[in-house]
Amino acid sequence: MSDSDDGTTTTEVATARVREAILRGEIAPGERLHQVSLAQQLGISRTPLRAALLALTHSGLVSYESNRGYRVREFSPTQIRDSVLVRAELEALACKLAATRISAEDLSELQSLVALGDRLLQGGTLRPESHAPYRDMNVRIHQLIQQAAHSPWIMDFVARLQNVPLSSDRIVLWEHWDIIHRSHDDHHRIVAALAAGDGERAASIMREHIIFAQEYLLRELNRTPDAYARRADDKDQQEDKT
Amino acid sequence: MSDSDDGTTTTEVATARVREAILRGEIAPGERLHQVSLAQQLGISRTPLRAALLALTHSGLVSYESNRGYRVREFSPTQIRDSVLVRAELEALACKLAATRISAEDLSELQSLVALGDRLLQGGTLRPESHAPYRDMNVRIHQLIQQAAHSPWIMDFVARLQNVPLSSDRIVLWEHWDIIHRSHDDHHRIVAALAAGDGERAASIMREHIIFAQEYLLRELNRTPDAYARRADDKDQQEDKT
DNA sequence: AGCAACTAAAATGGATACATTAATGAAAAG
DNA sequence: CTTTTCATTAATGTATCCATTTTAGTTGCT
Incomplete structure (x- = not known):
């Protein structure tokens, strides 16, 4: 597991970190969220990252298409x-x-x-x-x-x-x-x-x-x-x- | 993958099937959703099932607690x-x-x-x-x-x-x-x-x-x-x- | 006999390896 | 020179394996 473990699960910290990155604008709207690179960047495996992306999808920050991955959602x-x-x-x-x-x-x-x-x-x-x-x-x-x-x-x-x-x-x-x-x-x-x-x-x-x-x-x-x-x-x- | 593949991903069919089972009342509100038995029952592995349960959680049919699994959500x-x-x-x-x-x-x-x-x-x-x-x-x-x-x-x-x-x-x-x-x-x-x-x-x-x-x-x-x-x-x- | 602590079993969370699908680029034909 | 097709590559989806946490059962002590 990651070094900074504050009691919660890896999925939850990953969700929080990706969420913050999006809200801070570090990832632009419409941009692809590569699972492998993001996981490496966070120092975790793809499994909890995918759970985090799914969570963010349902909280409305991220959009998803089958076999085509996740993107930062954009709004008109x-x-x-x-x-x-x-x-x-x-x-x-x-x-x-x-x-x-x-x-x-x-x-x-x-x-x-x-x-x-x-x-x-x-x-x-x-x-x-x-x-x-x-x-x-x-x-x-x-x-x-x-x-x-x-x-x-x-x-x-x-x-x-x-x-x-x-x-x-x-x-x-x-x-x-x-x-x-x-x-x-x-x-x-x-x-x-x-x-x-x-x-x-x-x-x-x-x-x-x-x-x-x-x-x-x-x-x-x-x-x-x-x-x-x-x-x-x-x-x-x-x-x-x- | 499962035998009945209609173009969609395993996660999606699992989501639909569990969702129907809940809406039909085949699983009672408050009941635990065992990952292993459910996966066996559906003939799939735990990975897509977990994604399905997460999806159902965010659509409000299922509740979740860290390390304590998923339950059919109950309403007062x-x-x-x-x-x-x-x-x-x-x-x-x-x-x-x-x-x-x-x-x-x-x-x-x-x-x-x-x-x-x-x-x-x-x-x-x-x-x-x-x-x-x-x-x-x-x-x-x-x-x-x-x-x-x-x-x-x-x-x-x-x-x-x-x-x-x-x-x-x-x-x-x-x-x-x-x-x-x-x-x-x-x-x-x-x-x-x-x-x-x-x-x-x-x-x-x-x-x-x-x-x-x-x-x-x-x-x-x-x-x-x-x-x-x-x-x-x-x-x-x-x-x-x- | 009742309660507490420890141990074992089972279930969940995460990592890795494999399969499948989409995207990219090169090569060949029009 | 453009377009289409095929092959290669890369990314997503799934399965299996390992780690960690929870829970239940049992044993020992009060």
């Missing part, structure tokens, strides 16, 4: 926009379900997360060292609501949609702090609606919250295409257990 | 109900998207499918030999709308949700022909709304169309639990290429 601009619509609908449904099912613990954690966001945004802007905590808070809020919905499919499907480039809610344009403020105000309202048991209202806010963020991001990238490069800086710590 | 009644809510939301979104994107060909196929349903329902009831054509028509309408939405995720996610027992739109209570009539009237209205470009209206009807069907099915199964047995009679010809 339309597909990218559509993926956000689907995610918005799913997270809105999560709000509806969570409103009647959320536990007191989860609700209070949501409220403290919102309060944490307030502290990070104190002074009107975000200091660079607050970027990572803010992004983590954002991710955690969304995850927690999905978890409170107690629907395995919502979490699973949303996780797959997060793999679509430019669709992840982990991409934040840090310099646009007015937008960030508005976005965090949405968080306030969503959590308040959930606390009040008003799932429909939480869902409405969530839907707009997600769709606008994507729309704004794409608009800005059209204006200043170089902003995309910043995305690669953000380290990836999201797991993918399908 | 709540999960079953929730899965239909998710599907309803996804198919409603498909309507919204399809309304502006559907091609003339797809639209006319939808209209002829609705007309076919009218012919099958002539006389107020369904003859037994019309059951299969009616179910296929129903499935095709839903598939066609998803296809017209041009969103790979919607089709993919809905396909996974169809694997949840009692959630498939291929289950029809044939003796309740009044319900079938109402359901087909929904088809009329959905297609008409799509033709008129009114995606919101099509979405509303679709959502109710799906949620009610499930609600009614579960209610009837509570009254006469033996009706569930009929499900197994319906042959399965839906493919799962993820």
Whole structure:
């Protein structure tokens, strides 16, 4: 087995490593994923690598054709926009379900997360060292609501949609702090609606919250295409257990 | 390789066969899927079988734990109900998207499918030999709308949700022909709304169309639990290429 | 007699060797 | 000179073998 064994199976570490390589853009979309060279590169045999590629196929990062191997999946601009619509609908449904099912613990954690966001945004802007905590808070809020919905499919499907480039809610344009403020105000309202048991209202806010963020991001990238490069800086710590 | 080679790979036929066995209920939910015995039973080696089990895991029929093997996934009644809510939301979104994107060909196929349903329902009831054509028509309408939405995720996610027992739109209570009539009237209205470009209206009807069907099915199964047995009679010809 | 620890058997995870299919390039014919 | 066909090469798909982990059974101790 590989030297760096952290308790998990070789297949799982291979999945994580190839996944990161793809998300970081080290392998271009459409590019072939040679089994032999990749296995050598990772220092493992083809067996666990094939399992990893299969896993990535089903999490939507890789495409496959019989006897013709695996490729990094590529997405059209339309597909990218559509993926956000689907995610918005799913997270809105999560709000509806969570409103009647959320536990007191989860609700209070949501409220403290919102309060944490307030502290990070104190002074009107975000200091660079607050970027990572803010992004983590954002991710955690969304995850927690999905978890409170107690629907395995919502979490699973949303996780797959997060793999679509430019669709992840982990991409934040840090310099646009007015937008960030508005976005965090949405968080306030969503959590308040959930606390009040008003799932429909939480869902409405969530839907707009997600769709606008994507729309704004794409608009800005059209204006200043170089902003995309910043995305690669953000380290990836999201797991993918399908 | 196995004797019955129809052009596809061993992994693919193994996936299909295990999938059918699970959907037919030949392997009970929660039951272990022994790799050695299953491979022997199928007359193949463990390698393609493991690939098949991994595929089924990611299509949601099988669960997996490291070093502890695969099991037939089991679903709680709540999960079953929730899965239909998710599907309803996804198919409603498909309507919204399809309304502006559907091609003339797809639209006319939808209209002829609705007309076919009218012919099958002539006389107020369904003859037994019309059951299969009616179910296929129903499935095709839903598939066609998803296809017209041009969103790979919607089709993919809905396909996974169809694997949840009692959630498939291929289950029809044939003796309740009044319900079938109402359901087909929904088809009329959905297609008409799509033709008129009114995606919101099509979405509303679709959502109710799906949620009610499930609600009614579960209610009837509570009254006469033996009706569930009929499900197994319906042959399965839906493919799962993820 | 009950519980714990150790041992053996069986099942899963991974590596290697073999078979089959697709891709590439060269050679021959039009 | 282009095109088609055939042969070679390389990559994927499958089978078998080995390693590691889990689990069940048994034995010994309290």
